[in-house]
Amino acid sequence: MKSINLLLFSFLCISAYLNGQENREVTILKDHWKFTKGTHNGAIQPDFNDSDWQSISLPHDWAISGPFIKGGDGPTGKLPWKDEGWYRNKIHVPQHYKGKQVYLLFDGIMAFPKVYFNGAFVGEWDYGYNSFYLDITDFIIPGSENTLTIQVDTRKHDSRWYPGAGIYRKISMIAVNPVHVDIWGTYVTTPIIKPSYADVRIMTQVRNASGAEEKIQIQQTIFNQEGKLVATKESTALVRASSAKEVEVTIPLTSPRKWDISDPHLYTLTTTIKKGKEILDVYNTTFGVRSIAFTADDGFHLNGRRVQLKGVNLHHDHGPLGAVFNKRAMERQLEIMKSMGVNAIRTSHNTPAPEVMELCDRMGILVFSEVFDKYDGKMDFDPEITNFDEFSQRNIKNYILRDRNHPSIFIWSVGNEIGDVSWNIDNGFHRLHTMLNYVNKYDPTRPTTLVCDSEASAALRHFDYYDVHNWNYGRRYTLARKLEPNKSVIISESSSTVSTRGYYDLNLPKTKTDFSKTTLQVSSYDLNAPAWAEMPDDDFMWQEEDSYVAGEFVWTGFDYLGEPTPYHNDWAKENGLTDAHASYSSYFGIVDLVGIPKDRYYLYKSYWNPDQTTVHILPHWNWEGKEGTSIPVFVYTNGDCVELFLNGKSLGKRCKNPTSTIATQRYRILWDSVEYAPGELKAVAYKEGSVIGEQVLKTAGEAYQLRLSPDRKVIKSDGEDLTYILIEAFDKNGNPQPLADHQVQFEIKGEAVIKGVGNGNPRSYEPFQASTVRLFYGKAMLILGSQYSEGKVTVKASSEGLKSATTIITIE
Ligand code: GAL
Numbered sequence: 001m002k003s004i005n006l007l008l009f010s011f012l013c014i015s016a017y018l019n020g021q022e023n024r025e026v027t028i029l030k031d032h033w034k035f036t037k038g039t040h041n042g043a044i045q046p047d048f049n050d051s052d053w054q055s056i057s058l059p060h061d062w063a064i065s066g067p068f069i070k071g072g073d074g075p076t077g078k079l080p081w082k083d084e085g086w087y088r089n090k091i092h093v094p095q096h097y098k099g100k101q102v103y104l105l106f107d108g109i110m111a112f113p114k115v116y117f118n119g120a121f122v123g124e125w126d127y128g129y130n131s132f133y134l135d136i137t138d139f140i141i142p143g144s145e146n147t148l149t150i151q152v153d154t155r156k157h158d159s160r161w162y163p164g165a166g167i168y169r170k171i172s173m174i175a176v177n178p179v180h181v182d183i184w185g186t187y188v189t190t191p192i193i194k195p196s197y198a199d200v201r202i203m204t205q206v207r208n209a210s211g212a213e214e215k216i217q218i219q220q221t222i223f224n225q226e227g228k229l230v231a232t233k234e235s236t237a238l239v240r241a242s243s244a245k246e247v248e249v250t251i252p253l254t255s256p257r258k259w260d261i262s263d264p265h266l267y268t269l270t271t272t273i274k275k276g277k278e279i280l281d282v283y284n285t286t287f288g289v290r291s292i293a294f295t296a297d298d299g300f301h302l303n304g305r306r307v308q309l310k311g312v313n314l315h316h317d318h319g320p321l322g323a324v325f326n327k328r329a330m331e332r333q334l335e336i337m338k339s340m341g342v343n344a345i346r347t348s349h350n351t352p353a354p355e356v357m358e359l360c361d362r363m364g365i366l367v368f369s370e371v372f373d374k375y376d377g378k379m380d381f382d383p384e385i386t387n388f389d390e391f392s393q394r395n396i397k398n399y400i401l402r403d404r405n406h407p408s409i410f411i412w413s414v415g416n417e418i419g420d421v422s423w424n425i426d427n428g429f430h431r432l433h434t435m436l437n438y439v440n441k442y443d444p445t446r447p448t449t450l451v452c453d454s455e456a457s458a459a460l461r462h463f464d465y466y467d468v469h470n471w472n473y474g475r476r477y478t479l480a481r482k483l484e485p486n487k488s489v490i491i492s493e494s495s496s497t498v499s500t501r502g503y504y505d506l507n508l509p510k511t512k513t514d515f516s517k518t519t520l521q522v523s524s525y526d527l528n529a530p531a532w533a534e535m536p537d538d539d540f541m542w543q544e545e546d547s548y549v550a551g552e553f554v555w556t557g558f559d560y561l562g563e564p565t566p567y568h569n570d571w572a573k574e575n576g577l578t579d580a581h582a583s584y585s586s587y588f589g590i591v592d593l594v595g596i597p598k599d600r601y602y603l604y605k606s607y608w609n610p611d612q613t614t615v616h617i618l619p620h621w622n623w624e625g626k627e628g629t630s631i632p633v634f635v636y637t638n639g640d641c642v643e644l645f646l647n648g649k650s651l652g653k654r655c656k657n658p659t660s661t662i663a664t665q666r667y668r669i670l671w672d673s674v675e676y677a678p679g680e681l682k683a684v685a686y687k688e689g690s691v692i693g694e695q696v697l698k699t700a701g702e703a704y705q706l707r708l709s710p711d712r713k714v715i716k717s718d719g720e721d722l723t724y725i726l727i728e729a730f731d732k733n734g735n736p737q738p739l740a741d742h743q744v745q746f747e748i749k750g751e752a753v754i755k756g757v758g759n760g761n762p763r764s765y766e767p768f769q770a771s772t773v774r775l776f777y778g779k780a781m782l783i784l785g786s787q788y789s790e791g792k793v794t795v796k797a798s799s800e801g802l803k804s805a806t807t808i809i810t811i812e
Contacts, residue, residue: 064322074582077162095143107169129350162561164323178210259288264364288407299550309551311344315560320756320768341608349373360408370413400442496533498587502777504619537663559589592760594781620738630673639685705803750793
């Protein structure tokens with residue numbers, strides 16, 4: 001077992017994180033940060049004493065550790081995110097940076113960061129979800145310690161969900177020669193794609209920050225995914241002093257392998273800037289060759305064939321990790337969604353971390369990329385005082401330039417449910433046009449859209465400005481489609497069904513808004529939704545009937561922090577309760593806040609993945625005291641019929657009814673009333689007369705033992721990798737105990753840290769950063785993170801009265 005000295009490794013991370021390319025050094029400013037809240041203007045000065053500030057690593061979200069503000073604002077997560085925060089770091093700038101051009105690239109800071117370097121103000125940003133960069137060349141002192149100070153202020157930020165607080169995505173320091181490829185400085189498109197060749201058009205923005213004109217050569221080399229050189233071309237350019245020049249070439253690629261959801265093949269373009277024999281810069285761009293098209297009547301086409309979009313909306317937070325971006329946490333989200341049949345995500349309603357697109361490119365997931373949410377006082381933009389043109393140009397420019405080479409992105413959305421824009425209030429169409437113009441200016445190769453919610457606004461024909469109809473809920477696309485049948489339709493938000501994992505109210509709701517007033521949990525029979533929304537089954541049915549619909553994006557894939565509809569603060573007041581009764585996280589997710597599937601996961605899986613066997617019974621079968629009373633039983637399956645058995649006795653065979661006008665009867669198999677008796681409930685599923693699979697639920701005895709199931713038993717010692725360890729309670733015979741609510745303690749032996757715990761209960765006020773968690777309906781999650789050491793880590797979970805459980809994680 002090898003163990004690396006922790007200090008040495010942190011140093012490596014800060015000062016020598018090279019991306020392996022000559023003449024371009026990228027340092028991730030991850031460790032050795034100091035942080036505090038409050039007003040500390042003196043902290044701008046390099047000699048300020050920050051020794052009593054908290055030592056932290058980035059990315060960081062100061063609010064996620066809580067404590068929860070019980071009577072606080074439910075819609076934004078009841079966490080202390082509204083404040084001022086200060087970050088400081090002493091950075092060693094190497095001597096050889098003298099004469100270099102140095103930038104700081106910020107992936108996202110919530111919100112309104114002001115950046116100071118060695119005591120001088122360098123620049124600022126507003127929109128907390130966007131990436132931006134600053135040129136610090138004139139501020140650095142090479143060969144010595146430099147001070148970076150960042151002030152963050154979320155007090156001016158407003159939100160409809162939990163935004164997070166602080167430097168929640170990474171910061172990179174980039175050092176290059178005066179002649180270099182600009183940040184986000186390449187643009188690769190494939191205007192011609194034929195089976196035997198594709199034209200790859202490459203635009204490179206070369207910057208010359210020196211005082212003299214430079215004549216340079218630009219070598220463009222394309223490698224396939226196996227690393228084989230497949231095409232190369234060299235051109236020359238004269239770049240004037242202190243300016244930038246766009247250099248364009250077209251390179252034919254023979255027999256291109258397409259990027260597709262089933263085979264996401266990626267090419268790498270290496271751009272080398274040379275002056276004679278001297279290499280000035282090497283810059284890599286990943287791209288794919290693929291065609292996208294929306295048709296009037298046949299939905300969306302990828303590489304010439306129809307692909308129905310099976311999408312989910314995802315918010316930016318990662319549950320117990322808060323807004324902190326972690327690549328593995330994101331990869332896991334996407335893996336869970338993909339396992340259900342998802343082939344697309346919508347980044348609702350803001351620019352995500354850049355790694356999200358890298359992952360989607362690699363995993364073959366299409367991306368509906370969105371830049372803004374409705375800005376009625378909820379965004380970092382005040383229509384009264386901000387110059388809209390300037391704000392949108394700057395923000396759309398960074399949004400598009402950063403991401404336009406990703407093959408996974410198939411549409412750009414300028415915003416979600418922007419009221420004044422859809423209703424043309426106060427010259428709203430002018431603003432819509434402004435945003436779309438900027439998108440088209442920076443990338444004319446993808447369709448554009450606006451996401452709408454008010455059906456009647458279609459009469460004003462805002463869709464004349466953009467390419468694809470996008471409507472949220474309730475078949476509201478109907479009028480727009482009637483008025484403009486030449487445009488395809490996406491259901492940009494579907495369903496919005498709400499439920500709590502593991503919780504069932506045996507009296508089925510009479511209406512979709514019939515929510516429990518006592519438990520403040522939503523029954524998991526998947527029949528509840530807010531007034532504006534619907535069941536998953538409705539959207540399935542509408543898409544089958546309206547074959548022009550290109551697909552749907554379910555609200556939402558994962559539960560997220562904030563927006564706890566229906567149990568928000570207003571609901572509490574209307575029902576004679578106080579804010580303290582409101583919940584703090586959403587009930588919309590197909591999986592809960594920690595990624596544990598709710599029943600709905602299996603409904604989507606059964607429909608979206610018809611070739612995989614799904615047989616899923618709900619509810620659980622532990623109803624002590626309900627013997628002889630009637631219990632509704634639903635089965636989600638990709639089969640067409642199910643025979644149900646209770647304690648060996650058949651309760652008959654029932655089938656889906658594909659022609660029913662009641663959507664739930666088409667996609668679920670229902671028994672409204674099964675007389676409860678403890679024991680064994682078994683569903684045997686059939687497809688076209690043959691058995692395809694079965695599921696058995698057994699009434700569990702008392703909880704007896706814990707079990708730990710890590711999603712990965714081996715993780716990397718990079719200080720970032722994670723394993724998600726599921727904790728479950730079982731009875732003596734190994735049956736899952738669906739009602740267990742024991743408090744579980746963790747003991748970690750070895751070099752790993754608890755990054756978070758949670759149980760998916762939208763009303764739990766237990767901290768997310770703790771070494772204990774309460775089981776919620778039999779389950780909870782521990783998120784364990786590696787440090788910079790290799791070795792074995794033993795995780796022990798114990799709870800009074802239960803047999804403890806242990807698992808070993810290898811860190812290498
Ligand atoms: C939509 C909105 C989403 C979310 C959702 C909840 O109208 O675009 O952000 O609030 O409602 O159903």
